[in-house]
Amino acid sequence: MAWRTARLMLLAGAAALASGSQGDREPVYRDCLLQCEERNCSGGALKHFRSRQPIYMSLAGWTCRDDCKYECMWVTVGLYLQEGHKVPQFHGKVSLNAWFWSTVFHTRDTDLTEKLDYFCASTVILHSIYLCCVRTVGLQRPAVASAFRALLLLMLTAHVSYLSLVHFDYGYNLAANVAMGLVNAAWWLAWCLRNRRRLPHVRKCMVVVLLLQALSLLELLDFPPLFWVLDAHAIWHISTIPVHVLFFSFLEDDSLYLLKESEAKFKLA
Numbered sequence: 365m366a367w368r369t370a371r372l373m374l375l376a377g378a379a380a381l382a383s384g385s386q387g388d389r390e391p392v393y394r395d396c397l398l399q400c401e402e403r404n405c406s407g408g409a410l411k412h413f414r415s416r417q418p419i420y421m422s423l424a425g426w427t428c429r430d431d432c433k434y435e436c437m438w439v440t441v442g443l444y445l446q447e448g449h450k451v452p453q454f455h456g457k458v459s460l461n462a463w464f465w466s467t468v469f470h471t472r473d474t475d476l477t478e479k480l481d482y483f484c485a486s487t488v489i490l491h492s493i494y495l496c497c498v499r500t501v502g503l504q505r506p507a508v509a510s511a512f513r514a515l516l517l518l519m520l521t522a523h524v525s526y527l528s529l530v531h532f533d534y535g536y537n538l539a540a541n542v543a544m545g546l547v548n549a550a551w552w553l554a555w556c557l558r559n560r561r562r563l564p565h566v567r568k569c570m571v572v573v574l575l576l577q578a579l580s581l582l583e584l585l586d587f588p589p590l591f592w593v594l595d596a597h598a599i600w601h602i603s604t605i606p607v608h609v610l611f612f613s614f615l616e617d618d619s620l621y622l623l624k625e626s627e628a629k630f631k632l633a
Contacts, residue, residue, distance in 0.1 A: 390440050392439070392440055392443055393436050393437070393439070393440040396432075396435075396436035396439050396440070397429075397432050397433060397436045400432035400435060400436060401428070401429055401432050404428055404431075404432065405427075405428035405429060405432065410428055413428050413431065414428075425474075459589045459592070459593060459594065459595040459597070459598055475532075479527070479528065479532070482527070482537055483523075483524050483527075485541065486520065486523060486524075486537075486540070486541055486544070487520060489541060489544045489545055489548055490516045490519065490520055490544060492548050492552075493516065493544065493547060493548045493551065494509075494512065494513055494516055496548065496551045496552050496555065497509055497512045497513075497551075499555070499618070500551070500555045503622075523540060542580075542584075545576075545577075545580065549573050549576070549577050552569060552570075552573045553570060553573050553574075556569050556570040556573070557570075563618075563621065565614060565617035565618060565621065566614070566618075568610055568611070568613055568614035568617070569611070569614045569618075571610065572607055572610050572611045572614065575607050575610075576604065576607060579600055579603050579604060579607070580600075582596040582597070582599055582600040582603070583596065583597065583600055
């Protein structure tokens with residue numbers, strides 16, 4: 365146990381200087397994973413693992429190595445807690461959560477599902493920026509909105525291409541999404557503030573933007589999962605559900621306003 369403690373202390377001291385997930389770099393974790401695979405993932409032991417594996421895990425493609433990674437994660441977590449250290453993060457995440465692609469990704473963590481989850485998140489942010497452009501500029505200047513849409517598609521293509529073909533850089537992906545989120549929030553808020561007296565329903569949009577920015581801190585300020593189930597990312601997903609309901613209410617009110625405005629102009633014509 366003493367040699368494990370010494371190795372753990374060395375890692376803890378160097379953690380602040382390193383990038384990536386701390387837990388899966390821990391030598392204890394790597395040794396555990398190697399031994400587990402040698403013991404359980406070949407020959408008769410592998411057949412035994414497959415025979416006792418629940419059908420839903422088999423359908424999800426859960427392998428013996430995945431099972432070893434999961435078990436060794438808890439072994440390492442137990443050691444960290446025993447030595448009085450903070451719980452480390454593993455593989456860039458610490459529990460299961462969902463919207464659709466997040467459900468797929470966190471149910472079956474592969475390179476493909478991870479990319480689909482991250483790329484769809486970027487797409488949602490860019491779509492919100494495009495929607496803001498249409499609402500604030502595009503109704504009067506459709507050509508500007510079309511050109512801006514082409515620019516956003518080009519940005520998304522470059523973003524996805526870099527992460528897929530050059531280097532899947534978690535730091536860059538986070539920085540890019542934070543930057544896009546700030547642009548989105550600033551644009552929506554500026555429009556809302558300019559129209560809050562003329563259009564009372566835009567206050568809903570302001571609340572949505574402010575809440576989403578506040579909740580985004582859960583994504584940036586990660587912490588170990590509560591009850592080993594709900595981590596910051598999972599709580600963020602749960603918390604955004606009522607926010608999206610409020611945003612839909614704003615879109616409904618705004619659409620009805622635009623419809624009435626259009627009908628009034630038609631009658632005057």
